[in-house]
Amino acid sequence: MEKRIAVVAGGAGGVGEGIVRALLRADYTVIVPSRSEHKLARLTEYVGDIPAGKLITYQGAMTDEANASAFSQYITKTFLSIDLVVASLGGWHQGYPIYNYPWSDWQRILNDNLTSHFLAIKTLVPLLNSQNGCYIHINGFSADEQYPMAGPVSMTAAAQKSLVLTLAKELQSSGIQVHELILGPMKTRDRLKHGHGQPDWFFPEEIGEYIVKIQASTKNEKNLHYLLSKKP
Numbered sequence: 452m453e454k455r456i457a458v459v460a461g462g463a464g465g466v467g468e469g470i471v472r473a474l475l476r477a478d479y480t481v482i483v484p485s486r487s488e489h490k491l492a493r494l495t496e497y498v499g500d501i502p503a504g505k506l507i508t509y510q511g512a513m514t515d516e517a518n519a520s521a522f523s524q525y526i527t528k529t530f531l532s533i534d535l536v537v538a539s540l541g542g543w544h545q546g547y548p549i550y551n552y553p554w555s556d557w558q559r560i561l562n563d564n565l566t567s568h569f570l571a572i573k574t575l576v577p578l579l580n581s582q583n584g585c586y587i588h589i590n591g592f593s594a595d596e597q598y599p600m601a602g603p604v605s606m607t608a609a610a611q612k613s614l615v616l617t618l619a620k621e622l623q624s625s626g627i628q629v630h631e632l633i634l635g636p637m638k639t640r641d642r643l644k645h646g647h648g649q650p651d652w653f654f655p656e657e658i659g660e661y662i663v664k665i666q667a668s669t670k671n672e673k674n675l676h677y678l679l680s681k682k683p
């Protein structure tokens with residue numbers, strides 16, 4: 452049987468790298484773009500113990516339309532379509548009340564936490580297998596809560612949620628599933644290195660295992676939200 456093809460946007464990040472590990476273990480071919488050669492080398496080393504699957508790294512990212520189009524062409528040169536997209540993009544930032552947030556941080560957060568998602572959708576959804584492709588959006592629960600001193604991050608999380616809900620409606624009559632996973636704090640490698648992490652937090656790899664199950668088992672269910680904040 453042909454291997455399933457996944458793109459993990461943000462796959463060189465703290466959450467993304469665990470998702471990549473789980474997909475490789477499930478024998479996916481996994482394409483990971485990153486702006487950083489160093490991060491791609493770190494990822495390659497991190498998954499080096501997994502005999503299954505195949506990791507393809509791509510230096511460059513969907514930071515603007517030209518880069519996004521180059522990435523799309525790179526994928527279509529080798530593959531007819533892709534089966535799974537995971538968007539694990541953006542990050543956390545806090546430190547100021549909204550009325551005092553630095554302009555440069557506002558601009559960067561909009562770019563990293565919102566525009567990157569728009570470009571991922573615009574670039575990768577048209578490449579998904581229209582019969583049974585799956586788009587997984589990773590978000591945090593700050594979309595639905597007030598986060599004093601982290602206004603731009605929680606605002607972009609809410610905007611991401613709106614974007615993905617709309618995408619799900621737009622794809623409702625297609626064969627493509629759209630799911631959003633809403634995560635609480637994760638036991639990422641960097642966090643554990645600094646001695647942080649609670650027993651009931653998930654490891655990123657567990658999120659990847661969950662994604663493998665979603666794609667395998669929800670053939671008739673579409674456009675769901677899953678809250679994976681803490682282990683029961």
Ligand SMILES: NC(=O)c1ccc[n+]([C@@H]2O[C@H](COP(=O)([O-])OP(=O)(O)OC[C@H]3O[C@@H](n4cnc5c(N)ncnc54)[C@H](OP(=O)(O)O)[C@@H]3O)[C@@H](O)[C@H]2O)c1
Pocket residue numbers: 460461462463464465466467484485486487490512513514539540541542543562563564567589590591592634635636637638639
């Ligand atoms: N870590 C947690 O505990 C946690 C908890 C809840 C939710 N989440 C969610 O999980 C997702 C990933 O978080 P993370 O902790 O893994 O963050 P991370 O380690 O900083 O990784 C984020 C990834 O996003 C990519 N990225 C950022 N800005 C970009 C831009 N402008 N254009 C293209 N790519 C960009 C980076 O790509 P490069 O490789 O090119 O740098 C990086 O690989 C986010 O949606 C976050 O809200 C995380």
